[in-house]
Amino acid sequence: MALVLETRPWPSASLIFDAGASSPEAMPDFRSDLILLYLIILFGTIEAKVPAMIVFGDSSVDAGNNNHLQTVLKSNFRPYGRDFYGGKATGRFSNGRVPTDFISESFGLRPFVPAYFDPAYNISDFVTGVCFASAGTGYDNATSDVLSVIPLWKEVEYYKEYQKKLRAHLGDQKANTILSEAVYLISMGTNDFLENYYTLPNRRNQYNVTQYQHFLLKIADSFVKQLYSLGPRKVSLGGLPPMGCLPLERTTSFMTGNGNKCNADYNKVALTFNGKLSGLVKRLNVALSGSKIVFSNPYMIFQQIIRKPSAYGFETAVVACCSTGLFEIGYMCDQYNPFTCSDAGRYVFWDSFHPTEKTNRIISEHLFKIVLSKLLS
Secondary structure (H helix, E strand, O other): OEEEOOOOOOOOHHHHOOOOOOOHHHOHHHHHHHHHHHHHHHHOEEEOOOOOEEEEEOOOOOOOHHHHOOOOOOOOOOOOOOOOHHHOOOOOOOOOOOHHHHHHHHOOOOOOOOEOOOOOOOOOHHHHEEEOOOOOOOOOHHHHHHOOOOOHHHHHHHHHHHHHHHHHHHOHHHHHHHHHHOEEEEEOOHHHHHHHHOOOHHHHHHOOHHHHHHHHHHHHHHHHHHHHHOOOOEEEEEOOOOHHHOHHHHHHHHHOOOOOOOOHHHHHHHHHHHHHHHHHHHHHHHHOOOOEEEEEOOHHHHHHHHHOHHHHOOOEOOOOOOOOOOOOOHHHHOOOOOOOOOOHHHEOEOOOOOEOHHHHHHHHHHHHHHOHHHHHO
16 A cells, blocks of 8 residues: 655654754754655655554563652653654653554554554544553553553553544544554563563462463463454564563673573473464464464574674673663663663663664564565465
8 A cells, every 4th residue: 555655754853952952963863864755755655665653561661651750760851762763752661663663664654653642643643553552461460550650451541542533533434444454563571581470479479380371371361352342453462582681681691690591481382382472373273264473583693692782783792782781771771871782782671671773773673584474475
């Protein structure tokens, strides 16, 4: 389909010129975007490969929804976002864009996916994509309770609300076409283990780790089926990263006398759970007529980057860019911390839990090439 140029395919002027980014030197990416914008105006339209991209998940893909919650898990302040358009701290847990932003661009859509609760955007902006993700959430409702963030069931309720707004804005026929042909990305699960199961006693008292994986798998199964009942047909179910190699987990290993090695047990759990998710995707494709569901597994490419960062242009995967790079996340990574690195491109991780924009780009481009591009056919 041809995507007619919108009046605001990139951030509004008020966003771009925030955070002291008013000089050309501060906005090299924006200048190139202006050139592209002029070319689009000149030639009229650009070809979009899918009509929209809808995002559910946690901090790996949250575009700023947590900014509007009463939670300590936020990142809407510098140095977060310092390499985003205009140096804007949007609430993304990165120095720049998150994976879904790059994937949106790969599908021929805008180069970022706006958060549903971002007051800078409205339903006209959400026609080509919207993010319902909330940092700190998971499949398990108990996970979202830990830091008072949006549970998965509530993300679905907001999606239903969005459907109504889209139909009112475009009319039923056009809105329903977009909703059925859009790509839906789901990215969560890490918090269920690291923030919930291995940190708090309740779930460990109820389940061993294998039983907990099956508990989460049933929720994932129900979630995708619920989406299907609402119209979506193209879905990407995301896998877990090598979560035992996060800088925070390396620091924990060091503090317990095991050196700064990855936590092999956590990585094994991630691999096992990913295998279960892959099996679930196969079963769902059989059960849900007309659906196309893919499993986007970041584990192997992420593990390769971590094991040999120099092969991908990085200097280290052991510590993060923000602050000391050992354990800081969120408010511990604010602009007043004197230790934050000057060039995030040298680091695999931005804070102790989240990748840098450069890492996000590498992983996203890899997944699009080998998996997500299948949703185009």
